[in-house]
Amino acid sequence: MVATASKLKVRNVQFNFDKVQKHWILNSAIATHFVNSMHVVFPEGEKFFVRSVRKFAKDIKDENLKKEITSFCGQEGVHAREHQRFWQVMEEQNLQPNWFANFLKTTAFSGKYSYENISTSLLNKIQPRLGDKFGLSVTTALEHYTAILANALFHEPIANNDHIAPQMLELLHWHASEEIEHKAVCFDVLKEVDDSYILRISGMGLATILLWNYLAIGQIYFIAKDKDKSIIKMPIESYMLLKTIVFGEIGKGLSKNLLSYFKKDFHPNDIDDRYLIDNFFKDKSYA
Numbered sequence: 514m515v516a517t518a519s520k521l522k523v524r525n526v527q528f529n530f531d532k533v534q535k536h537w538i539l540n541s542a543i544a545t546h547f548v549n550s551m552h553v554v555f556p557e558g559e560k561f562f563v564r565s566v567r568k569f570a571k572d573i574k575d576e577n578l579k580k581e582i583t584s585f586c587g588q589e590g591v592h593a594r595e596h597q598r599f600w601q602v603m604e605e606q607n608l609q610p611n612w613f614a615n616f617l618k619t620t621a622f623s624g625k626y627s628y629e630n631i632s633t634s635l636l637n638k639i640q641p642r643l644g645d646k647f648g649l650s651v652t653t654a655l656e657h658y659t660a661i662l663a664n665a666l667f668h669e670p671i672a673n674n675d676h677i678a679p680q681m682l683e684l685l686h687w688h689a690s691e692e693i694e695h696k697a698v699c700f701d702v703l704k705e706v707d708d709s710y711i712l713r714i715s716g717m718g719l720a721t722i723l724l725w726n727y728l729a730i731g732q733i734y735f736i737a738k739d740k741d742k743s744i745i746k747m748p749i750e751s752y753m754l755l756k757t758i759v760f761g762e763i764g765k766g767l768s769k770n771l772l773s774y775f776k777k778d779f780h781p782n783d784i785d786d787r788y789l790i791d792n793f794f795k796d797k798s799y800a
């Protein structure tokens with residue numbers, strides 16, 4: 514990779530969550546809790562990304578990539594903080610996000626018997642640093658997911674101010690933009706640390722299981738906690754969400770871009786979507 518000046522910018526933006534209604538997407542409990550689950554999964558995941566990539570920062574020779582690691586950690590830190598700030602609103606809605614966050618920490622990240630700790634310590638025993646490299650590989654795969662979901666969000670017609678509370682939509686678009694902006698950082702670090710195809714693809718295996726299972730668990734948990742949901746509307750709301758995710762732009766984006774990760778010579782910048790970020794940031798004071 515050719516070293517150029519880092520293009521990543523840490524935008525220390527704070528969103529105002531006043532007056533966000535409980536079912537802030539399409540007035541649908543099902544759709545809202547799918548994304549509410551992300552408000553908890555993302556911050557815990559992002560702390561894991563930062564832990565994983567920092568383990569290798571000192572081994573990186575490319576000076577530009579070193580700078581990008583610092584900016585990546587800064588961007589993920591602000592993402593985690595802003596999503597976590599929304600927990601206060603969810604708490605006031607009696608959704609108790611902290612219970613789910615603790616469950617996630619205990620079973621997926623940082624807990625003694627979590628996926629992260631068990632896989633890292635087991636693999637490090639087989640070969641020094643193999644577990645750390647595997648953690649970085651899982652992070653790299655999850656970064657591919659966030660980048661392609663971000664791309665899909667910009668193409669999704671439902672993602673507009675008529676259907677989604679504007680300040681929440683801006684939070685999602687800001688996060689999506691920075692995910693596209695830094696999508697190659699972990700990939701380039703993994704490539705420099707260990708260029709093994711098997712390592713990269715096995716990380717995608719665990720990443721896929723973790724991402725979709727925990728998003729589903731969170732969604733079911735918040736639906737169960739929600740005393741204001743309409744049981745009558747739930748079948749149609751579920752159908753609408755499934756239709757959007759599977760057959761809408763999100764489904765199309767996932768099916769088109771997920772498989773590209775399996776190409777041997779894949780690089781995240783093969784998907785040229787920088788224009789989406791430029792478009793979003795062009796009238797933003799914090800750009």
Ligand SMILES: [Fe+2]
Pocket residue numbers: 559588589592593688692
């Ligand atoms: Fe992020």
Ligand SMILES: [Fe+2]
Pocket residue numbers: 589656659691692695
């Ligand atoms: Fe990211």
